[in-house]
Amino acid sequence: MTLRRWSVTLLAALVALITIAPLIWMVSVSFMARGEAAQFPPPLWPANPTLENYHLLFGTFGVGRFLINSVLISTLATGLALLFTIPAGYAFAKLRFGGRDAIFRMLVAALVVPGQVGMLPLFLELKAMGLVNSYAGALVPWLAGIFGIFLVRQYCLSIPDEMLEAARIDGASEGQILRRIVLPILTPIIVTLALYVFLSSWNDFMWPLIILADQQLYTLPVALAANSRQNVQDYEIMMAGAVVTTLPVLILFLALQRYYLSGLLAGSVKG
């Protein structure tokens, strides 16, 4: 290995270490006894590892309920987002209809508007529809993300028209073409999109905080934030909560990152 490659590897390892160090410490603290992390200097590893914080978290604080809420909302958000964005992206790329390009340009232009700007009008709209403080209300913003539509459209552009025409000559309806020809070809981008929506909705804090008033409906990040106010000194419990919040999506991402990256790259290159 050349010196140049050694130094690049070393630098990458260093950056990785800096990135992962807080995560490792988060896990480490979650196994410490109450008050242990508040010492100065704080210890790196627990003296006597314990599951007490997790017992407290799932027992006293009822985090299990919030975990289920998060899983439910993220899974539904992902499913619904795919249901709407895939046909929309495909239609914008491959079907001919009046105003197609104008509508798409409008959608892309809307990408530059920060999500927070739309929150108040969306809240008022949902309030009028009676969806405040419900799972449905928490799900609405995920239904048809412009980024997802854009991603699917760019990928669909790389599908040759002739292939779809061959299917039309073979007698396939537009629905059959989408289901039997386009969806299998879109697999990498579907995995990417699913992962992206799942991670985003799982980590989302702002919207569930606004729309969900009933504590029983809280998602993990919202519940964790609410708990942090009363347990601000209990680093160990907070860290155990952070582990419960982060670990599932971290594992999911690591398992699927190969598809995620290839999907993102394919979208950008082929588009």
Place this chain on the structure above:
Amino acid sequence: MAGLSIEGARKGFGGTEILKGVSIKVADGEFTVIVGPSGCGKSTLLRVVAGLEELTSGRIVIGDRDVTGLAPSQRGIAMVFQSYALYPHLTVYENMAFGLRIAKAGKAAVDGAVRRAAAILGIETLLDRKPAALSGGQRQRVAIGRAIVRQPQIFLFDEPLSNLDADLRVRMRYEFAELHRQLGTTTLYVTHDQVEAMTLADRIVVLRDGRIEQVGSPRELYDRPANIFVAQFLGTPRMNILAATADGAGKAILADGQSIALPALSATLAAGTPLSIGIRPEDIVIGETSGALPFAVRFVERLGGLATLHLGGREGDEPIACQLRDDGSLDEGDIVAASFPAVRLHLFDADGQALGKAGE
């Protein structure tokens, strides 16, 4: 099987008219090739026959059925695309079976049809492979197989050999001809390659700028082109065209002042009538004969058995191509005597329309 009739086909995109009233009749079992330069509308014509584009006006009749308003799948056609358009996630078998499965054909019927088509094309051993694991020629065969399985009344081919290398193109040309002999299905074949048109077609339709220039057998089009465009489009090297003026006495005066004898049909031409004289490169005779004109050899293209001489009088003139058996005796810079047998000349008027060919 059935014949195909395209009647007054017009098609425009936005303000641009691509097809300007095209009418073609393809007889039952006939192999018709539509040929023309890029942008002449030949692929659009094929797509309106397939139903992938709607006609602005006109009719498409297959057999005795007006299919103008029908969906592609209801027209009784099968199409082979330039890019093969195979479904990448399906095996060869599934690709070929796709249409029948959509039509909800029984398992045994699907299997029988796929295996029969595979046997015709010699691709039985490829049925479990995905398209990515096939060579260009194999993919082309699978695309044809998918078309055969549909048992269409009309085969439509859109430049099917364009993506293949030269060797494979020659072989596939032979296979197309063989397949047509075997199946006898009416075929409409689009290409920009005049060699494909000449070798495959029962009848050629030459298209330019959305209009038909001429329809006829390859021999007819080669021997009796209707105009300079057709004359130069078919044949390699292309037909030489010389600007000249009739002298009213059976001869033409070339631009450089030399004169050549014209065929009998020129007798009616008044002196001073502007003409274009066409002669195919293989019809020029090199050697001292009466009426032969001297030309300098500007460039020699040696092709092995044949050589193409580029003869030129003056600098900047379009050289005259002349093809002959190469005995290695001629080289650049030589002066040769070339004669243009009157019987082999094609005469065109000032608008480029044929005046009739020598000897007819």
